[in-house]
Amino acid sequence: MIRALVIDDDTDFRTSLAHLVRSEGFEVIAAGSMSEAREHMGSRPELILTDLGLPDGQGIDVFGDIAEGYSPDVVIVTGQASLDTAVQALRSGALDYLTKPVDFPRLKAVLANVLRTRALKEEIGSLRGELRKLGRFGGLIGASESMQRVYDHISKVGPTSASVFITGESGTGKELVAQNVHEMSRRKKQLFLPINCGAIQPTLIESELFGHERGSFTGANQLRRGHFERASGGTMFLDEITEMPIELQVKLLRVLESGTLMRLGGSDLVPVDVRVIAATNRPPDQAVADGKLRADLYYRLNVFPISIPPLRDRGADIIVLAEYFLDQLNRAEGTSKRLSPAARARISTHHWPGNVRELKNEVHRAYILADEVVEFEGLARESGPTTAEVESGPVQTIRVGTPLAEVERRLILSTLESCGGDKRKASAMLGISLKTLYNRINLYAGGEARDAEPTHGV
Secondary structure: OOEEEEEOOOHHHHHHHHHHHHHOOOEEEEEOOHHHHHHHHOOOOOEEEEOOEEOOEEHHHHHHHOOOOOOOEEEEEEOOOOHHHHHHHHHHOOOEEEEOOOOHHHHHHHHHHHHHHHHHHHHHHHHHHHHHHOOEEOOEEOOOHHHHHHHHHHHHHOOOOOOEEEEOOOOOOHHHHHHHHHHOOOOOOOOEEEEEOOOOOOOOHHHHHHOEOOOOOOOOOOOEOOHHHHOOOOEEEEEOHHHOOHHHHHHHHHHHHHOEEEOEOOOOEEEOOOEEEEEEOOOHHHHHHOOOOOHHHHHHHOOEEEEOOOHHHOOOHHHHHHHHHHHHHHHHHOOOOEEOHHHHHHHHHOOOOOHHHHHHHHHHHHHHHOOOEEOOOOOOOOOOOOHHHHHHOOOOOOOOOOOHHHHHHHHHHHHHHHOOOOHHHHHHHHOOOHHHHHHHHHHHHOOOOHHHOOOOOO
């Protein structure tokens, strides 16, 4: 049974709230102060319902008492509601923010959602380890530490109702991240609607988003429901939010705050229930400073930020992705083309300014040009060997019967020597990650090179 901790200094309210929560299938612990609540935190209740104003602190302080690896659902129930405390609570990770007197049907819905979400989290948890071992997370591919952090953030924010703001360079996969957030939410069976704010004409974007009434402008021959009404109950992904006209950002903020919209040319408020995920490829703080993004809208959208690393910082994921894209092409075309060692070196050392999108296109281009072995000869190479360099390099003679571990040791050390100690170039030539190379060097040197090991994820 899921355990709930109810924190409120009003004895009568605390008792009635505890009774309601218990009747919905929870085991309940009650506390009248923060100090008393802290005594119960060791039992790790899965749900915490807390007032804001308590005799010895603020209910929101409970987030500071949540230990690492422990992630209860927190619901604020307060008679001292304000926009500032609501934003602070949601930024801290609160599941919901309820005001007194409590709307009990809404509270029951929140409790039911907690039960469903917990079941969903258990299901996700059982699959998560296996998926990550394979470098797969929904539609995302990669096992680097930087991507593991992205997966963690998606897992935590997905089941909540919080707005998400995704940042990352063009081509890093912002829409895929947004779609994974949607797939892990309670809205996953509803519509996921991606909108590129920069691809819609400024004169049409208001009508596209909010719809219009018949006769509202020349050519409006019939009522049109906009994207927000179409996506109601689901998730809308607003890509390149900084390209939205600044005057329309005011209306978007109003819709997000009120949960209602007014069609262009209309006078009636239309209720909508849409989770918004926004994204930009430019630094949002700079966009605010440049007047491209309203500060109040940014704060409303940036409840839970997710930053996607560029491909060049993802280490061995680059080869994994290239192999994945090549496998897709081989399956589609009934071929068995493969990457050459030189191609792996070029892929590993290229800067990839266009990120995953560029890599996918380059794999496709190289696949078309190749017969059996994909070489990537047209790819601008920053470092790493060509086929000629590999074939004309120093030769290492190995006696037949030499143990494989010894063969590997000699080959790695000889390659490193031929590269003048350049570990990045040696790892590219060998077709292994930089971290793997450092691990081998440490093994052969008995740990002498450990201080030089890089700390970034690969």
